[in-house]
Amino acid sequence: MQLQRIHHVAIIATDYERSKEFYTEVLGLRVIAEHYRAERRSYKLDLALPDGGQLELFSFPSPPPRPSRPEAAGLRHLAFAVADVEAALAELRGRGVAVEEIRVDEYTGKRFAFFADPDDLPIELYEV
Incomplete structure (x- = not known):
């Protein structure tokens, strides 16, 4: 196996529309595709990074909180x-x-x- 680069990073948003605006309007990432998955009541937004990588933005109903302090595990x-x-x-x-x-x-x-x-x-x- 020879890893080449990071293909994508996935993020789960608590407020999908607010996060979509942040990543597209504030950070300027281009939308590749956006899908609503009715069975999961979830959006999946694929965003292009300039180097060819991608950022995936998801929404899920009531996602559990995760610590975001830099020293938290994960x-x-x-x-x-x-x-x-x-x-x-x-x-x-x-x-x-x-x-x-x-x-x-x-x-x-x-x-x-x-x-x-x-x-x-x-x-x-x-x-x-």
Whole structure:
């Protein structure tokens, strides 16, 4: 087996329309497909990432809460590469998104910062 790249990341939203707007309008991801699955009372939205990867956004009735603190067991955070973290944060602030201060990776010297999606999922912007 030879892994090539991450194909997709799946996220379950508590408010599908609010999260759909966040990922498409605020983050600018392009919709590939959207399906309503009546038997599950669930939406599945496929979003394109610039590198060919995908983000899948799901809705389910009454999903159980999950801790989102960065040190909770499980997926720690979602990270996107950006050319200029400061410019990206300014754009997010302009769209009303609260962002954390820029930090510097102690091992690589690269700049990064965090913000959260509508369900408080931590998202990182990492300068490459």
